[in-house]
Amino acid sequence: MKRLFFAILAVGLLASEASFAEDDHSKMHDMMMKQGSAQPDDRIELKLPATMKAMQKNMMRMHLDTISEITAALATNDLQKAAAVSKDKLGWSPAEEQRCAKVGEMTGEKDFVSLGKAVHMKADELSAAAKAGNRDKALEHLASLIKNCNSCHAKFRH
Numbered sequence: 763m764k765r766l767f768f769a770i771l772a773v774g775l776l777a778s779e780a781s782f783a784e785d786d787h788s789k790m791h792d793m794m795m796k797q798g799s800a801q802p803d804d805r806i807e808l809k810l811p812a813t814m815k816a817m818q819k820n821m822m823r824m825h826l827d828t829i830s831e832i833t834a835a836l837a838t839n840d841l842q843k844a845a846a847v848s849k850d851k852l853g854w855s856p857a858e859e860q861r862c863a864k865v866g867e868m869t870g871e872k873d874f875v876s877l878g879k880a881v882h883m884k885a886d887e888l889s890a891a892a893k894a895g896n897r898d899k900a901l902e903h904l905a906s907l908i909k910n911c912n913s914c915h916a917k918f919r920h
């Protein structure tokens with residue numbers, strides 16, 4: 763009797779869990795349909811060792827922080843700071859070139875380098891506009907820069 767009771771309880775629990783899962787699933791599905799993202803992810807996978815992927819993502823999060831710093835400096839009209847941060851942390855340099863080229867080499871994806879370079883060159887343009895005191899132009903470059911970030915995200919994934 764006791765056994766039967768537990769068996770029924772277990773079946774009941776499983777059933778309710780299954781219906782929760784189904785609810786979650788259909789909610790998630792609705793949400794994804796609304797956002798128009800219920801398509802397969804057919805971006806190119808970058809074939810990199812796990813440690814390289816972790817390093818790259820760490821660098822990416824630093825880039826996002828840099829974007830925040832630049833935005834904050836432009837917001838407070840601290841154009842010299844925006845110019846310096848953009849140039850020093852995101853500008854094109856031999857070190858950036860080496861990093862981007864390394865990933866391009868390891869994955870055989872040449873576009874990785876050109877997409878990366880576009881971001882860094884835009885950071886230099888942003889820096890020059892801010893340095894010249896042109897905040898409107900610097901903001902325009904910032905918008906293009908973020909678009910350049912996402913051009914790569916649209917093409918490649920881990």
Ligand code: HEC
Nearest residue numbers: 819822823825826874877878881910911914915918919920
């Ligand atoms: C040349 C390619 C490329 C460029 C340019 C690029 N990214 Fe990425 N980014 C990637 C890839 C690849 C991933 C990993 C995506 C994945 O996990 O599938 C990534 C992931 C990220 C992530 C997620 C990090 C995490 O912890 O999961 C952030 C945030 C990010 N990028 C920010 C940026 C910003 C900001 C810029 C521009 C300043 C930028 N990225 C430019 C390729 C790029």
